[in-house]
Amino acid sequence: MTNARGTIAGVSESTLSRRPTRLLSLAAMHADRRVNEGLATADARKWHYAVLSTLEQFGPASQAELSQRTGIYRSDLVAVINELTERGQVDRSPNPADRRQNVITLTEAGHRQLLALDELLAAAERDVLAPLTDAEREQLVDLLTRLVRHHGSWDGNTLRK
Secondary structure (H helix, E strand, O other), X not given: XXXXXXXXXXXXXXXXXXXXXXXXXXXXXXXXXXXXXXXXXXXXXXXXXXXXXXXXXXXXXXXXXHHHHHOOOHHHHHHHHHHHHHOOOEEEEEEOOEEEEEEXXXXXXXXXXXXXXHHHHHHHHHHHOOOOOHHHHHHXXXXXXXXXXXXXXXXXXXXXX
């Protein structure tokens, strides 16, 4: 329960400010806001980037494979693919081996959009990580990767829901 000052009852502000989970949440909120702002300048969202980046890395994929690799629920992924298809950034075509499935392929326009989004994300990351040295940034990535893998939500290629 929080009190009128917004702190948790029974936990001093100095204690709260040293909680790793609290700090992770605050840093994630700032990073999320900055990334969303950057992507919005290109009329894009994080899910657009996730799909384009995954197709660039792994090549054409079924919607089920994209859902598994990006962590986007299949029902949400359909809307994302529809948006990217309308923009000409991905192509959706029947799988010749199984006509019940669609294969999603990155187009040249999608590749160009991905390059633009990479630049926007790099700028957002520079902003978020500005107080850290290059070595500290690498250490942060290593520590976060270890945490995420420990909790079984990512194996380096596939997000787990």
